[in-house]
Amino acid sequence: MLSIKPSGNGKKIFAPFFAIGTAIIALMPAQLAAQASGKLTPPAPSQSTVQVPTQPASAAQTPEAPPQVVQRTVSVTFDYDFSTFPPCSAKVTKKCIQQFNVWEVSAPTAIFLFSIPVSPDAKGLVKGITGTATKKRALFTGPHRFGVSAKMLPPGGESDPYQCMVFAQVLPDAPSAPAQAPSSSSPQK
Numbered sequence: 001m002l003s004i005k006p007s008g009n010g011k012k013i014f015a016p017f018f019a020i021g022t023a024i025i026a027l028m029p030a031q032l033a034a035q036a037s038g039k040l041t042p043p044a045p046s047q048s049t050v051q052v053p054t055q056p057a058s059a060a061q062t063p064e065a066p067p068q069v070v071q072r073t074v075s076v077t078f079d080y081d082f083s084t085f086p087p088c089s090a091k092v093t094k095k096c097i098q099q100f101n102v103w104e105v106s107a108p109t110a111i112f113l114f115s116i117p118v119s120p121d122a123k124g125l126v127k128g129i130t131g132t133a134t135k136k137r138a139l140f141t142g143p144h145r146f147g148v149s150a151k152m153l154p155p156g157g158e159s160d161p162y163q164c165m166v167f168a169q170v171l172p173d174a175p176s177a178p179a180q181a182p183s184s185s186s187p188q189k
Contacts, residue, residue, distance in 0.1 A: 042150040044163035067140040075132040087118040103161040105147040
């Protein structure tokens with residue numbers, strides 16, 4: 001699940017998104033081929049939930065309106081199967097997952113946003129791993145794609161963030177209601 005919080009009035013805006021990479025099992029043949037070629041990269045995380053809320057009419061961006069730059073906090077929720085690559089720890093330092101990285105993948109070149117630490121006691125399929133950026137990001141309103149990758153300790157690699165990708169709609173700030181001036185006229189008799 002991906003949520004984008006506006007900087008203004010503190011209300012959460014949940015953005016719709018859809019995962020392109022489906023299950024870890026579907027990614028395993030590619031992982032096995034990468035291991036056979038000598039390149040070691042972990043499988044990508046997978047999507048855990050999809051929530052498609054209705055968009056309030058007051059926050060809709062019209063096609064004629066240019067995109068706005070808004071400040072948003074990005075939060076993600078995803079699943080990961082630690083069966084093949086366990087989390088790194090004091091005892092496990094090779095072929096292990098060090099952290100998850102969150103990327104903006106709307107363009108051909110991914111832009112790093114933030115990292116999510118891995119719980120050292122994670123085992124098997126872990127659902128609902130969450131992370132939130134520590135600072136707000138300037139984003140244009142409109143469609144965006146965000147991806148999550150699993151990163152190993154060196155010399156290991158990092159999974160492709162385009163394999164665990166979600167689509168999100170960044171909404172404009174809700175317009176503030178104009179304040180009504182008190183009426184100075186007295187009621188008619």
